[in-house]
Amino acid sequence: MEAAADLQDTALLTPRFEFNPKLGIDNPVLSLAEDHDPSDLWRLERPRFCLLSKEEGRSFGFHLQQELGRASHVVCRVEPGTSAQRQGLREGDRILGVNNRVVEHEDSEVVVRCIRASGPRVLLTVLAQHAHDLARAQQGSAALLCPTLSPGVRPRLCHVVKDEGGFGFSVTHEHQGSFWLVLSSGGAAERAGVPPGARLLEVNGVSVEKLTHNQLSRKLWQSGEQVTLLVAGPEVEEQCRQLGMPLAAPLAEGWALPTKPRCLHLEKGPQGFGFLLREEKGLGGRLGQFLWEVDPGLPAERAGMQAGDRLVAVAGDSVEGLGHEEIVSRIRAQGSRVSLTVVDPEADRFFSMVRLSPLLFLESTEAPTSPLNTCSASPVETKDPPVKDTAVPPVPSGSRQCLLYPGPGGGYGFRLSYVASGPCLFISQVTQGGSAARAGLQRGDVILEVNGFSVDGENDLERLQQLAEAEPPLCLKLVTRSLQDLEAWIPPESVEEWTGASELL
Structure with missing residues (x-):
């Protein structure tokens, strides 16, 4: 017992990491999440930030379960060798926030939906089980412990197109990986929403954290006539420093993006919806659900559907990684009114490049919820190749x-x-x-x-x-x-x- 007490005292006396944007580590999440010392009680008693990323066709590497009788979302298993394990997610952790959204009191369905809609990268705010139980006993809720950025104070994803004055910024730096932008008044970068004194975080979806100044200059030159920058203004940096939050890409809002996802609202007519849904390989050989044979004058075309659009969400719920039959079942469950979120090939390439989900940049996050229908769902007139119908044979009464x-x-x-x-x-x-x-x-x-x-x-x-x-x-x-x-x-x-x-x- 004395040895344990000495170990705890030593951990509490260890100087804590403080983020200085000009001198310190570029991304606080790297320091906060990769310190896996089980004796670090200071870290475990406070909310932690885990910035997870996944490769194509892989998962983040953890299992989420809702605690029975409570609105509490528990990490019940962490797969070894995955992003979740590398970033310090632990079995028993409670998830308080997804990106900049507090989810402590949300239904499990909403939490899963938020994580999947985040795409290949997600920022989780988590709290260890013992600290979560203590917060509930003292305050009745752990949601008050979940830090969030103020409205309008977020990193920006800005798409800059060259004009006669170039990109409209120059780069200053203190050391490798630490870059700030100096804007030309009225230049392309300023018009694209880059704030004065912005810190540069990513170029075309690639972190500048490990780049030298020469490497960054070469990368900007290779971008050609347009470049997409992830930046954070001084106000964002300061608030993230105060909250201990990382300057993470999933927190970003879009400015002057070249393309966006589209929400289509279809109401079935006498001849059906008027499109065909087909599974095939898209960018990088990955399987996706694509919309083809959009019939002129029918609801799909009137809603703005275009042949070659890729389906990314049904009723606002991401369908990335789902099979064809499951997606068809979700569409059928909506009945005669269908809400689909799609991206055209240009948007698909753009969001794949920046490694963010297009669902993070919807103009409106509100979408009709999918009804929990029974198995005999309404058939969808999508002109699909024949799919196994979800209708089932008659069964005995009762x-x-x-x-x-x-x-x-x-x-x-x-x-x-x-x-x-x-x-x-x-x-x-x-x-x-x-x-x-x-x-x-x-x-x-x-x-x-x-x-x-x-x-x-x-x-x-x-x-x-x-x-x-x-x-x-x-x-x-x-x-x-x-x-x-x-x-x-x-x-x-x-x-x-x-x-x-x-x-x-």
Whole structure:
């Protein structure tokens, strides 16, 4: 015990890092997140910032789970060797903020949606479990601990186009990686929204942190007639310093961007929506969902859809990484009024270059929410190549069937419990916004069959484990029972959990 006390005292006496924009480390998140000393109680008792990034086709490397009975979002697993582990995310951490948004009291569906909509980079504000519990006991909420930038005080993503005076700025620097811009009055950079005295953070999506002045000059020259700069004005730098926040790209607002995502609102007419949705390879060979054969005069064309647009969100919810069938199911769930967010090829190339999601730069963040329809969703007149219909055959009275497709993390989004002393498997938890919720599963639903196999025997769990790994979709036959009914005839000590409901992010 004495050794532990000495270790704690030593940690608390260690001089803390203070960010000086002209002398210190360029990005505070690198210092704050890469210090993994478990004895650093000072760091763990305060909110931490984890700036995560992922490669194409990969995840950030952590699993998120909502705490039962609370609006608390728990990191329940961190994958080794991933961005989440490298940036100091820990099992048990509570997520307080996503980018510049406080999410402590948001539904799990909203938090997952915010993280996925952030694209390849996201800034998480997290708090260790013990500090979170203490804050709740003292203040009733940990949300008050989550620092955010003031409205209008954010880094800027500025697209600068050369004119007769060039880009309209010169670069000063103190040492490698620390650059500030001196603007020409009325020049191209000033017109593009670059603030006076701005610190330069990125050029065309590449950090300048490790560049020399000569390397930066060469990079600007190679940009040609236009360049996209991530910058932070003095006010932003000062507020980030006071809050301990990094000058992170996902916090940026767009200024004079050459292109933006488009929100299309379609209402189905007598001849349908009038477009075809097709999965094919796009930039860098990555799979995406593209819109083709837009019929003249039909709702899709009237809404502004163009052939070759890539679909990035349905009802404001990112569809990056989802399969074709899952996306079609989400569109069908909207019925006759569909809200789609798309990017044309030029916008796709631009946002891929700056490594940010186009959804961060929507003019309006409000979008219709996707209804939690049952499995018999309204068919979509998209002129798709034939897709397996989500309509299911008739079932006996009192029961229903649902088809489930796995989400991006491979799970179906529900927790299954079973009664060891009797033939009863039931849904004890449904992840909001997950595949199960969209298919209409509810807490208390009792499972009668899985993929045509009855679940009333001794080998049910073994069979379910095998079926869950089978090719999707997963077909469940269910009967609805209220949780009160279940509690009335199921002894609590006989109930066991089969699987956890968490989201891989």
